[in-house]
Amino acid sequence: MTTFVDRVVLHLQAGDGGHGCVSIHREKFKPFGGPDGGNGGHGGSVSLVVDPQVHTLLDFHFRPHVKAGNGKGGAGSHRDGANGADLVLKVPNGTVVQTLDGTVLADMVGAGTTFEVARGGRGGRGNAALANARRKAPGFAELGEPGEKLDVVLELKSVADVGLVGFPSAGKSSLISVISAAKPKIADYPFTTLVPNLGVVRVDNHTFTVADVPGLIPGAASGKGLGLEFLRHIERCAVLVHVIDTATLELDRDPLADIDAIEAELNEYGGLADRPRLVALNKIDIPDGRDLAEMVRPDLEARGFRVFEVSTATREGLKELTYAMAELVEAARAAAPVAEPTRIVIRPTAVDDAGFTVEAEPDGSYTVRGARPERWVRQTNFDNDEAVGYLADRLARLGVEDQLAKAGAQPGDLVRIGEREFDWQPTLYAGADFVPGVRGTDQRLEERPTRATAAERLAARKARRQRPADEIEAGGVEADGVGADVASGSEDAE
Ligand SMILES: Nc1nc2c(ncn2[C@@H]2O[C@H](COP(=O)(O)OP(=O)(O)OP(=O)(O)O)[C@@H](O)[C@H]2O)c(=O)[nH]1
Ligand SMILES: [Mg+2]
Known part of the structure; x- marks a missing residue:
């Protein structure tokens, strides 16, 4: 019996990113070589492309589960993992891509029109890439991000005169x-x-x-x-x-x-x-x-x-x-306007891609939403204290801690970021990776000195700069640049 197939539900899974590697260079007579853990490869993504040779969605009816390749893990000696293979699915002209609840993601008209439906996860950075002047030999690496996983409905709407x-x-x-x-x-x-x-x-x-x-x-x-x-x-x-x-x-x-x-x-x-x-x-x-x-x-x-x-x-x-x-x-x-030419459907990026929001929930907990903080949490290996410390630094630097404090969060309150829950313990200073103790542990977990937050220090520094010149002369030598704030770097722009 023939089946009428111009509407299928596809289960898509983009590839996971490979984990970054923690490795230290070893060589005879050089016991403390630098970190040389490579980055994980990126996961493959799943895209749709209009192919004029394809006329039905029948193939997908028989093969509704679609998965792109995973990225390989990084390795020592600066070897990066291979990227996962992308998957490109050919669809007929006039295919409409929707979520299960009917939101239209793309309307694919014109041969060659391409749409990336599920994006592969980023590969985690290895410890070589995470090293900097202060954190010379990180004892941790980033985890690869899981690939996007979603169900979409493909519907064929013929395009004919x-x-x-x-x-x-x-x-x-x-x-x-x-x-x-x-x-x-x-x-x-x-x-x-x-x-x-x-x-x-x-x-x-x-x-x-x-x-x-x-x-x-x-x-x-x-x-x-x-x-x-x-x-x-x-x-x-x-x-x-x-x-x-x-x-x-x-x-x-x-x-x-x-x-x-x-x-x-x-x-x-x-x-x-x-x-x-x-x-x-x-x-x-x-x-x-x-x-x-x-x-x-x-x-x-x-x-x-x-x-x-x-x-x-x-x-x-x-x-x-x-x-x-x-x-x-x-x-x-x-x-009517001229027939639409071949075009690439650009995935709409989330509006808050750069920023984040902090929301107080009715049960007294707080939820942090934002593409970056959520990604950072996914990239963190929570078994490694140093990695957790690094996450705390990144969040503090982005201003998450300040916003939490502003929203009224108290130490010990429950904070949710992505799929993780934390008992909030404010990090007392950012960029504190300069005291490497035992590898993979973070000293701050043992001692929590009460010091100013990054934002407070920044404000103090600004205030100092703005003081009138004569006052500085009268006041003698300013200890500018000397103090806790040397540590707050900007190496984590990403
Ligand atoms: N005598 C005669 N028969 C015709 C004519 N056009 C179509 N037919 C017959 O009508 C029947 C149905 O034709 P189809 O073209 O399959 O009809 P359809 O509208 O596509 O039908 P569905 O696909 O079921 O909607 C067939 O047996 C054809 O041979 C015609 O002009 N004259
Ligand atoms: Mg017919």
């Missing part, structure tokens, strides 16, 4: 097969077409695309039959053509009733009222059909439709119909 609409078996697929090179399945049972067919039609020097979509039945707009799938494809067509079966044997159907039923569904789906429409009365090669077509023609014209009597079997009337299609398509193109 003309959409053929009509009841099942009206002859839509037959029509596209005779006016274009498309060779869809044609059969005398309803719902033969399950996946939309696109055809390219050339009339003189005009070229346009036509979409043959599944048949429509009353109730389609509320999901009956293949209704919504059908309507989704019509949404992007500039021109609609009603294909009507004039020779149906069903007693309760006639061309006027069919058009009413389909218009009612289009109307209920909404947003399609402005599309120009044509009516193709099909199967006039059958005598009863021709009679009926001639009978209803005046009624349809009275309603404002341009009517064409056609037969896909004998090809009668097709030339006039395709000319009229071309005319409407040209008019629609003239009215």
